[in-house]
Amino acid sequence: MKKKLRVIAALLCAALIFADMGSFTASALSFVPTTVDADGERSEVKLYSDCVYMVNMDSGEVVVDINSEKEVPPASLTKLMTAVVLLDELGGDESTLRNKMMSAGTEAFDELYDTGAATADIQPNESVSAYDLLAALLIPSACEAANIIAINVGENISGFVDMMNAKVSELGLKHTHFSNAHGLFTQQNYSTAKDISTICRYALDKYPVFEELVGSPSFTMAPTDFHPEGTYIASTDYMINEYTKYYYAKCRGIKTGTTESAGRCFASYAVSDGVRYLVVTMGAPMEKLAEDVKKGEADPESVYADDVVYYSFIDHINLYEWAFDTLVQKDFINESSEVRDVKVGYGKKQDYANLKPANGYSRMWPVNIPIEDVEKRITVRDNIVAPVEKGDVLGTMELIYKGEVLAVIDLISTTKVERSPVKERARITKAYFGSKLFKVTGSIVLLCIGAYCVFCFLLAQRKYLRGLNPGPESGNDDTDSEE
Incomplete structure (x- = not known):
């Protein structure tokens, strides 16, 4: 019964989240990020990742979309769903998580040996709190933490994976399927940049403890019998570590994921002046590109001078810099503006009605693209006849940019027109x-x-013809008589 109630609660929560995001679909426009060089010339930003999805977290407007629904291995971004299932089962209360102790035997570790899997040095049968396991899962991306969580929450890894995929269905993720809790293996373990962003939004919106941990550059796990002084762990997200070349003060964290088959994957969000953006990239190169070797030689202090270049971080920094510097809130439609008059049949005192938008429309827009480039396509109902009341919908206005519909706005009457018998x-x-x-x-x-x-x-x-040809008259013949 409790499990059913939890499922219902999760569904209701998801419904509320996506109801709040529902209006976002009208603005699924993807821009080309640009930058301005030293000469003031604007050029396209080079992006290294194969899949890119960037969304305004406040309005839900998609601003960059490159292969966002391509099914690819998510690597350790898989652990984001592992965290969600754990939190859904135990709740997000920190004290509850700290008091819930978990451990597992060699069944949580056997498949990880000799794989190079990330670890928090948790040992078989070491008792660790659910809170510390969550921290180990999200901060250094510990694979053994994922398996320990799976065995304790789902009774076994297979049962936990079923819970992960049930959550996939609840969240309406159409291009995601999980086959393990850590993302190390790729068979039947796939997702998309867009689906991963939905998982991130769900966890950030519902669980403050998730937001806290994914934004932590480091953490010390509580002492255990195996680690009497506790265990220090550091984040694989260099954008929140001020001692790295990739530090970006506006970034609030989330998570990395890396395997040979997946490339470098990364989900992050950043905040500036109250505006929040979420970016998910997948499939960035693992090795330094030949073209960047000379960049490193020319600038020994740059990221390109290192043996390993984290192109996923470069992509995120460039995307945030473009968004925060270039995108501004622009008003496209004012709801009090008059659009046009329309003819109304049978009007008593007038034969027209004035139209205005039912609501205004504004969105984040690049400063280098004139809003005049957005077409306003008006469609009015045929054969409008009285009576017409104020507020009656008599047409629509489509806002279109380069063939993509930004929004469809109802046009309503500001005029009352009575009917004339x-x-x-x-x-x-x-x-x-x-x-x-x-x-x-x-x-x-x-x-x-x-x-x-x-x-x-x-x-x-016929009468006339009969008059011209009368028949013989009987008794009128003249005869001579002798006397």
């Missing part, structure tokens, strides 16, 4: 005389009149 009768009469029925009826009447005229003509003709 006299005009209605006059129009009906006029309409009747121009109608097909009138033409058919008229044709029948004319045919009848024509037939009658022909009949009368034939009758008169």
Whole structure:
């Protein structure tokens, strides 16, 4: 019964989250990020990742979308769903998580040996709190933490994976399937940049403890019998570590993921002046590109001078810099503005109504793209007749940019138009005389009149002919008589 209630609660929560995000679909426009060079010339930002999805977390507007629904291995981004299932089962209360102790035997470790898997040095049968396991899962991306969580929450790893995929269905993720809790293996373990962003939004919106841990550059796990002084762990997210070349003060963290088959994957979010963006990238190169070797030689202090270049971090920094520097809130439609008049039939005192937008429309927009480039396509209902009330929807306005519909806004009447019975009768009469029925009826009447005229003509003709040729008159013959 408890499990059913938890599922229902999760569904309701997801429904609330996506209801809040529902209006976002009207703005699924993808821009091309640009930068301005030293000469003031604007050029396209080079992105290294194969899949890119960037969304405004406040409005839900998608601003960059490159292969966002391509199914690819998510590597350790898989652990984001592992964290979600754990939190859904235990709740996000920190004290509850700290008091819930978990451990597992060699079944949590056997598949990880000799794989190079990330670890928090948790040992078989070491008792660790759910809170510390969550920290180990999200901060250094510990694979053994994922398996220990799976065994304790799902009774076994297979059962936990079923819970992960049930959550996939609840969140409406159409291109995601999990086959393990850590993302180290790729068979039937895939997702998309767009689906991963949805998982991130769900966890950030619902669980403050998730937000806290993914934003922690380091953490010390509580002492255990195996680690009496506790265990220090550091984040694999260099963008929140001020001692790295990739530090970006506006970034609030989330998570990395890296395997040979997946490349470098990364989910992060950043905040500036109250504006929040979430970025998910997948499939960035693992090795330094040949073209970047000379960059490192020219600038020994740059990220390109190191043996390993983290292109996923470079992509995120460039995307945030472009968004925060270039995207501004622009008003496209003012709800109090008048659009046009439309003709109204049968109006008593006037034969028109004035239209205005039912609501305004604004969104984040690049400063280098004139809003005049957005087409306003107006469609008005056919044959509008009185009565018309204020607020009646009489048409729509589509905002279109390069063939993509940004929004569809109802056009409503600002005018009340009463119906005129006299005009209605006059129009009906006029309409009747121009109608097909009138033409058919008229044709029948004319045919009848024509037939009658022909009949009368034939009758008169017959009488006339009889008058010209009378028959012999009996008893009128003259004869001679003899006397």
